[in-house]
Amino acid sequence: MTQVTELRGDLELWARMKPLAESDDAEWVNAARDLDTWPGAREAARLQMRRGAAPRARKLYSPAVLADERDREALREMADHGFRVRIATTPLPQGTFIIDRRTIILTDPVLPATAAQGRRTYTMSAAPALVGGAYALFEAAWESAADLDAFLGSGRPAIDAQTSRVLRALGTGVTDEAAARQLGMSLRTYRRRVAELLVALDAGSRFQAGVRAGELGLTRG
Amino acid sequence: MTQVTELRGDLELWARMKPLAESDDAEWVNAARDLDTWPGAREAARLQMRRGAAPRARKLYSPAVLADERDREALREMADHGFRVRIATTPLPQGTFIIDRRTIILTDPVLPATAAQGRRTYTMSAAPALVGGAYALFEAAWESAADLDAFLGSGRPAIDAQTSRVLRALGTGVTDEAAARQLGMSLRTYRRRVAELLVALDAGSRFQAGVRAGELGLTRG
């Protein structure tokens, strides 16, 4: 039987987390929907930033985390302190921590019954199989996620309905003329949209714009 | 205490797996390094294909799986039978199965001690937190992995040292002239390389090639 512990409530979680957070040079890896995976998440991050132990921390969030202005600032701060922050294209409903490739902590899914009690539970384990498997998946998700800068720095705003159709047309590899005809607009207007896209994606060429779009997953929408 | 079971040996694994494999309409999700995650993997896949229950199966492999010619064929066959197959850019050292979002089975890391015994072990659990967490990570990894066709149909062979430099140059968004000068080759040769890349990536335009390259992660090497 492998050891898996259920942690009831945030106090218990914090009791387990703190000694780990205080040990220097530990590798922290975290996937979550937003910055409030658990009540102490922000504080823990701040603690780590102060200790300067951040370079070995990786944080993977879903795009939802960018919705709030203050959250975006918090992310910037984390990045400035050496955290590596990336944004995945999926919701990441459940939070995951992997510490030093040895310990894994997961937020339990919020069931109506549990929510009513108002006490969140967490699952913790040090079983190599569980930790290793989760780490491998995290690595795969991390590898292809977009860097925070790519999301904040470059143009998110570009995607109104029409521009998005232009983007997809570009992705099919047809000529401007064919694409414009297909979308029912003039060649001139089509190229206007393309030019706007290049600006929005901060790209100097169509190729670069394609790379950006591909990395940001804009062509799959 | 949450229930996590260690399965010792392939027979025990098969005993647990089989009833799940035989139930129709189950969602199978699998991340692994290659087709031999466990001894019965190929057979199990074949079983599923025969039952036509494949459309709800997703398989995520590391690029290593493409090394062998027969493996590539096996992948094609799976794809033809409705399996959705994608290739991630990371090694995925540990195999992971998630069945119906309720059960998770992981291959244990192969330790020297265990290897000597010649008996592989697996870890199985139905704890919602573990399954849900792994599922979320899988989803994120899946979302940004490249489709099998993108890897097989298009050109993997393209990436010799020089072509790769051309690719990076393209990614910086400079003009052909500047890029050629920078790489110390003539404009003509540079464009030859670009044209070869377009063919290799099966792209009809530079934009499309950029998207492909971005999705395949070729620009990060």
Next chain:
DNA sequence: GAGCCCGTGGCAGTTTGCTGCCACCGGCAC
């Protein structure tokens, strides 16, 4: 109504990308 703004489209001119043709050069076989 006049005047204005904004988005669209046409046109023309320029730049950039793309490619077929040929010439050159180094390596190799004979």
Next chain:
DNA sequence: GTGCCGGTGGCAGCAAACTGCCACGGGCTC
């Protein structure tokens, strides 16, 4: 040596892309 071959580069011509300019039309205020 001659001949062949594969890779390279220059040139020219063409196609595609980019952009500045202006005109037209709808919606708006006044």
